[in-house]
Amino acid sequence: MSLQITRRELLQYSLAGTIVAGAGGMFPQGALANPLAPRPTQFVAKAKRVILFFMPGGVSHVDTFDPKTQLQKDHGKEFSKDRVLARSLWGSQRYGESGLEISDLFPHTAQCADDLCLIRSMHGDKGDHFEATLSMHSGARAGTLPGIGAWVSYGMGTQNANLPSHVVFAKNLPYAGSQAWDSNFLPAYHQGTRITPGPEPIANLNPDPAFARHQTRELDLLNRMNARHRDARAGDALLDARMYSFQAAVGLQKTAPQVFDLSQESDATLALYGIDRNDRQSFAWQCLVARRMSEQGVRFIELIDTGAGGNWDAHGNMKSYEKLARNVDQGMGALLTDLKQRGLLDETLIVWCTEFGRTPSAKKDATDGRDHYKDAFTCWLAGGGVKGGLAYGATDEYGVKIAENPVHIHDFHATILHLLGFDHTKLTYFTSGRDFRLTGLAGQVISGILA
Secondary structure (H helix, E strand, O other): OOOOOOHHHHHHOOOHHHOOOOOOOOOOOOOOOOOOOOOOOOOOOOOOEEEEEEOOOOOOHHHOOOOOHHHHHOOOOEEEOOEEEOOOOOOEEEEOOOOEEEEOOOHHHHOOHHHEEEEEEEEOOOOOHHHHHHHHHHOOOOOOOOOHHHHHHHHHOOOOOOOOOEEEEEOOOOOOHHHHHOOOOOOHHHOOEEEOOOOOOOOOOOOOHHHHOOHHHHHHHHHHHHHHHHHOOOOOHHHHHHHHHHHHHHHHHHHHHHHHOOOOOOHHHHHHHOOOOOOOOOHHHHHHHHHHHHHOOOOEEEEEOOOOOOOOOOOOOOOHHHHHHHHHHHHHHHHHHHHHHOOOHHHEEEEEEOOOEEOOEEEOOEOOOOOEEOOOEEEEEEEOOEOOOEEEOEEOOOOOOEEEOOEEHHHHHHHHHHHOOOOOOOOEEEEOOEEEEOOOOOOOOOHHHEO
């Protein structure tokens, strides 16, 4: 009688639990071809990669990148039943040769005004944080679909097999949690890899010396067992994805610590970001590591601002914006400056967005706060083939209604994909009987912002 042992039973009694705990080479036998190998774009791309800043909570446009002089003058004026116009607590200045007007909340980012393309006529479909967060990431009005980072990974692959193609810095989970960077029906290796700022940005990355010497043999055994399991279940793409994730983890062990290590950065660079060499947590540290990752070939890097003890959901206490802006401003300005100095800004698309805006009016008895507002808000782009020093679209004198060139979230996504070399109507994935795409059945490229 022969002894039969299942894959699950073998793993339970082996040391395979250390597969990503040690250091060493790649799989010695039967290594999978890299499914994230670079893929050609549909036409010549302006940008090779994306770094996206996401500010959860709904950032008020009239307090940040769309200041309104008339709103300041008419503070307290009746707007509708039980509501009055509410001024901003901060002034604004015009910056650069372009003269873009930006709030005093962002003095560092404002120094890069001539590289910014402010889209002041954004609008969406959802006024709830959870749904609007998913919409800004996936374009979905309802349900969960792949996020934009997963779509970019699917379209472009990665330039570095030892790093993920899609990473997300998130100290805490945003509204909608990890669904914002999920791959959904796309192959699982397009899902975002979460990096948690702190002492251990990626869990279980450092090797355990007691087991490191066994890793190559363990991975060889695991790979053969996984292959046998997969071959008995033809058509299950998730199994290939899982096998590749173990293989890629070994390369990640070797490469990620180097990316996180700031020892080779100059004192001038650290001063630009306002950090020291031991920093592993600040938003500015995340910005610097994002630059380092982009240099290493990571295609899509998202930085979610969840580490400042709150978010931009200011139903009350608008003064909280001072701390929130201070937390992100220097890092964002430094990243733009750093990339430009290194000649990388032209090929790196910087995206700054939020899920919706906030009302220019407030309740009569609570003027120190603003409510959710999906009908008009501001996002911005920089580098990667967009015109700098441009304010595209406009809202009315109070920031209530879009006055010219409305831009829907689908248009925003279509434009990002266009800058990466894709026709958004042709970057599709067939599942459940039909082709899906990031922009659903809508979306127009914003030709007026293309350089």
